[in-house]
Amino acid sequence: MTVSALPRAARPLLDFIALLRRNGFPVAPEQSLAFLRAIELLGPRDIEDIRRAGVATLAPPFERQPDFDMLFDMHFLGLAGALSDQVADSDEELEVQDEGAGYDAPLSDDVNETGQAATAREALSRRALRPGDDGRQLAQFSRHLPARLPRRRGYRMRSAKRGGGFDLQRSLRDAIRTDGELILLRRRERQLRPRAILLLIDVSGSMKARSDAHLRFAHALVHAAPRVEVFTFGTRLTRLTRALRLKNREQALGVAADLVADWDGGTRIGDALAAFLAVPRFAGYARGALVLVLSDGLERGDPAQMIRAVGHLAARAWRIDWLTPLAAATDYRPETAALRAVLPVLDSVANGATTERLCRHVLDLSRRRAAR
Amino acid sequence: MAVRGSVGGIDRPEKLAEALRAAYYLADDGFATAGYLALALGKPLLLEGAPGVGKTEAAKAIAGIMGRQLIRLQCYEGIDAAAALYEWNYPRQMLAIRQAGDEPIDIYRDDFLIERPMLAALRRPESTVLLIDEIDRSDPEFEAFLLEFLSDFSISIPERGTLRAHERPVVILTSNRTRDLHEALRRRCVYHYIAYPDPEREARIIMMRASSVAEATARAIVTAVGRLRQEPLTKPPGVAEAIDWAEAATLLAKTGAPWPEAFRRAIGVALKDEEDLAFIAPRLDAIIAEIAA
Numbered sequence: 001m002t003v004s005a006l007p008r009a010a011r012p013l014l015d016f017i018a019l020l021r022r023n024g025f026p027v028a029p030e031q032s033l034a035f036l037r038a039i040e041l042l043g044p045r046d047i048e049d050i051r052r053a054g055v056a057t058l059a060p061p062f063e064r065q066p067d068f069d070m071l072f073d074m075h076f077l078g079l080a081g082a083l084s085d086q087v088a089d090s091d092e093e094l095e096v097q098d099e100g101a102g103y104d105a106p107l108s109d110d111v112n113e114t115g116q117a118a119t120a121r122e123a124l125s126r127r128a129l130r131p132g133d134d135g136r137q138l139a140q141f142s143r144h145l146p147a148r149l150p151r152r153r154g155y156r157m158r159s160a161k162r163g164g165g166f167d168l169q170r171s172l173r174d175a176i177r178t179d180g181e182l183i184l185l186r187r188r189e190r191q192l193r194p195r196a197i198l199l200l201i202d203v204s205g206s207m208k209a210r211s212d213a214h215l216r217f218a219h220a221l222v223h224a225a226p227r228v229e230v231f232t233f234g235t236r237l238t239r240l241t242r243a244l245r246l247k248n249r250e251q252a253l254g255v256a257a258d259l260v261a262d263w264d265g266g267t268r269i270g271d272a273l274a275a276f277l278a279v280p281r282f283a284g285y286a287r288g289a290l291v292l293v294l295s296d297g298l299e300r301g302d303p304a305q306m307i308r309a310v311g312h313l314a315a316r317a318w319r320i321d322w323l324t325p326l327a328a329a330t331d332y333r334p335e336t337a338a339l340r341a342v343l344p345v346l347d348s349v350a351n352g353a354t355t356e357r358l359c360r361h362v363l364d365l366s367r368r369r370a371a372r
Numbered sequence: 373m374a375v376r377g378s379v380g381g382i383d384r385p386e387k388l389a390e391a392l393r394a395a396y397y398l399a400d401d402g403f404a405t406a407g408y409l410a411l412a413l414g415k416p417l418l419l420e421g422a423p424g425v426g427k428t429e430a431a432k433a434i435a436g437i438m439g440r441q442l443i444r445l446q447c448y449e450g451i452d453a454a455a456a457l458y459e460w461n462y463p464r465q466m467l468a469i470r471q472a473g474d475e476p477i478d479i480y481r482d483d484f485l486i487e488r489p490m491l492a493a494l495r496r497p498e499s500t501v502l503l504i505d506e507i508d509r510s511d512p513e514f515e516a517f518l519l520e521f522l523s524d525f526s527i528s529i530p531e532r533g534t535l536r537a538h539e540r541p542v543v544i545l546t547s548n549r550t551r552d553l554h555e556a557l558r559r560r561c562v563y564h565y566i567a568y569p570d571p572e573r574e575a576r577i578i579m580m581r582a583s584s585v586a587e588a589t590a591r592a593i594v595t596a597v598g599r600l601r602q603e604p605l606t607k608p609p610g611v612a613e614a615i616d617w618a619e620a621a622t623l624l625a626k627t628g629a630p631w632p633e634a635f636r637r638a639i640g641v642a643l644k645d646e647e648d649l650a651f652i653a654p655r656l657d658a659i660i661a662e663i664a665a
Contacts, residue, residue: 041408041412042405042408052406053409055402056410059558061552062565156513172479312606
């Protein structure tokens with residue numbers, strides 16, 4: 001069926017689908033077909049019929065429903081409108097509500113280096129990342145990681161030598177060969193699959209000295225493990241996974257550095273985590289995952305918000321580890337009210353002062369793998 | 373793709389809405405259109421929405437008006453083909469082999485096959501509605517496995533070959549949006565997002581579902597629930613909770629509790645999270661005073 005064979009009335013409908021595609025809505029050919037059939041079925045008696053048929057058969061993602069309506073109005077009703085600025089890159093970056101804008105500490109580098117002064121003020125900035133000297137360490141990490149990823153029980157079964165359950169199907173198949181006599185009991189067990197890993201990196205001013213190294217670590221992790229999601233937070237939440245998938249490290253870090261708009265700004269962990277949990281797609285990444293938070297936990301927003309958010313995150317995650325550079329001191333005790341309050345739901349608070357410690361922490365996880 | 377135009381006398385979205393109303397389900401125009409299109413195009417209907425907006429109820433109502441049996445497959449983490457499709461009854465097969473002795477015996481007959489929801493719907497598509505509930509809870513692998521079933525409604529059983537439905541079964545999927553579904557799955561379905569109903573419709577739903585509730589109570593509950601949904605709660609009250617709250621408050625009022633008190637004491641059926649209750653406690657009195665006025 002060529003386009004020219006379609007009735008002329010179908011033209012605007014096909015043009016609409018082309019318009020949707022140009023604006024980043026994935027529309028499959030079978031969906032276009034269903035759309036046309038649906039309109040034929042409905043009559044259509046008025047323009048709302050066409051709109052509803054479009055929503056039902058083209059299934060625009062819920063977050064982009066307003067964009068869909070806007071394009072529809074523009075195309076069929078000739079109304080002008082502006083796409084929301086999320087169109088280009090959907091929800092890769094979302095701004096955290098600016099609640100802590102009232103009070104702030106002076107934002108000078110020498111104070112922040114010690115990690116003592118975290119600020120709630122949003123100070124947007126860009127920066128170029130410095131190349132690090134931890135290349136060899138990370139290469140080693142990437143080599144060892146695949147074998148030592150934390151694992152979960154998967155969906156598929158595979159035959160097992162011992163343990164697991166009886167594989168009645170296979171045993172019976174074999175028994176048929178011996179006239180129904182069961183000679184060999186076969187066993188099977190659930191396959192193990194690597195767990196998802198969610199990496200949350202604090203890029204606020206108080207973590208300034210470490211954030212370059214953290215991004216390099218994230219890049220190594222994304223390439224060594226199959227399911228990794230990376231987000232940065234400070235005063236905003238930014239998803240970096242896609243940028244870090246670039247193979248070349250310098251290139252990937254360059255793209256990532258441009259994506260993050262809140263380098264060395266304030267710290268509002270609670271707001272950022274709440275924003276993370278509010279997007280179902282993001283929150284889903286945490287389900288059953290290993291969550292690594294690279295942060296000093298110096299929260300300057302409302303501690304109650306952070307406590308609530310970390311609680312929800314911990315409830316979804318398989319385990320949640322807080323890796324802070326401050327724990328390098330042997331007598332380290334979590335000091336902020338927020339971090340102290342979330343201690344019970346954290347699986348560990350560990351030393352994240354050097355890349356080597358980070359790598360070792362992740363590699364050691366498989367060794368003390370819980371039975372679950 | 374079989375376009376049927378009319379299924380069981382339903383040839384327009386309005387007819388479906390009317391029939392659903394008779395089955396005590398109030399559908400808005402969007403839902404009626406999506407539901408009608410799903411039936412007419414022979415595609416699965418994918419319903420998304422917050423918990424408690426009546427996704428499962430919608431499926432029950434559709435099965436009810438079509439006079440069909442509702443087969444429900446509840447998804448969970450780790451659900452597998454044996455729970456969703458079919459399983460061989462191995463102990464019976466073993467016994468049969470022993471009993472048969474030297475006689476040849478076919479151990480892959482129907483009576484050794486344990487039917488699970490998807491196979492049941494495939495075998496009797498004219499008399500069943502298959503509800504795949506809370507698909508977002510299952511593993512992504514299970515979702516991929518569903519694709520084959522949902523696109524050509526066939527199931528491969530290695531010992532028996534491929535079973536194909538002789539007509540397209542009615543399939544309804546629901547998701548609470550705890551994670552995003554795969555694009556390929558959405559593509560195969562007719563999609564509808566069930567939002568919270570507007571206050572007017574919600575009040576009518578409450579009165580329809582709980583006949584003991586007076587109109588004034590229903591409206592008060594709708595206002596209160598609307599306020600609660602604007603708060604950042606872990607689990608905002610859905611339509612089901614609103615109905616329960618209205619019923620519980622009415623019951624308490626009948627046993628002699630004054631109205632504001634009845635609303636307050638029944639809050640436990642609307643908010644079922646200790647954290648949420650603690651969070652809302654300081655403002656609850658104000659909300660209740662407002663609606664009781």
